[in-house]
Amino acid sequence: xxFMYSSGIRVIADNAxxxxxxxxxTSNDTEYVFERYYNNPQxxxxxxISWCNGSHASSWHDNEIDSENGILExxxxxxxxxxYRELFGSSEFDINSSWRNIKELSExxxxxx
Numbered sequence: 001x002x003f004m005y006s007s008g009i010r011v012i013a014d015n016a017x018x019x020x021x022x023x024x025x026t027s028n029d030t031e032y033v034f035e036r037y038y039n040n041p042q043x044x045x046x047x048x049i050s051w052c053n054g055s056h057a058s059s060w061h062d063n064e065i066d067s068e069n070g071i072l073e074x075x076x077x078x079x080x081x082x083x084y085r086e087l088f089g090s091s092e093f094d095i096n097s098s099w100r101n102i103k104e105l106s107e108x109x110x111x112x113x
Contacts, residue, residue, distance in 0.1 A: 008032075009048065011087040012072055017101045019044045020072050033057055035065045035072065041101055045108035070091035 008024030010032065014066065021048050022032040034057035038044040051057055065071055074084035087093060093106035 007086070009051070011044070011048075011092075011105065012074060013084055013085045013087065013099055013105075015099070019101050019105060021047060022071055023047075023051050025056050032071055033065070034060055034063050036060075036062055041104035042108045044105055045112060048109065049112055076103050 008026055008029045010022040012020040012022070014020070017039070019038045019041060021034075021036050021038065022031055023034040024030060035081065036047070047060075059064075074086070078084050079086065085099060093102065093109060095103060095106045096111060097103045097106065
């Protein structure tokens with residue numbers, strides 16, 4: 001997939017089943033300009049594919065980056081304790097994951113037509 005080595009994409013899975021997608025304008029950017037929370041892995045996959053096909057995230061509606069709170073940044077302890085998992089690029093996505101949200105997102109991305 002196009003996002004395999006991208007520095008402009010980050011997905012944060014939470015142990016409640018949700019996904020937070022963070023995107024830069026392009027795969028070469030390192031500053032995230034877009035953040036959205038998803039309960040539906042297929043919708044998250046649709047947005048990832050749209051971004052990979054050249055859509056600039058800064059122009060998307062429903063950007064949830066809050067000027068007061070900033071973007072979601074789980075602490076190392078929250079990750080170690082199993083509250084979150086961070087995914088960068090397609091090598092991190094796993095259709096055999098024990099986390100349902102990661103498994104379903106991975107399946108949606110790998111089966112995308």
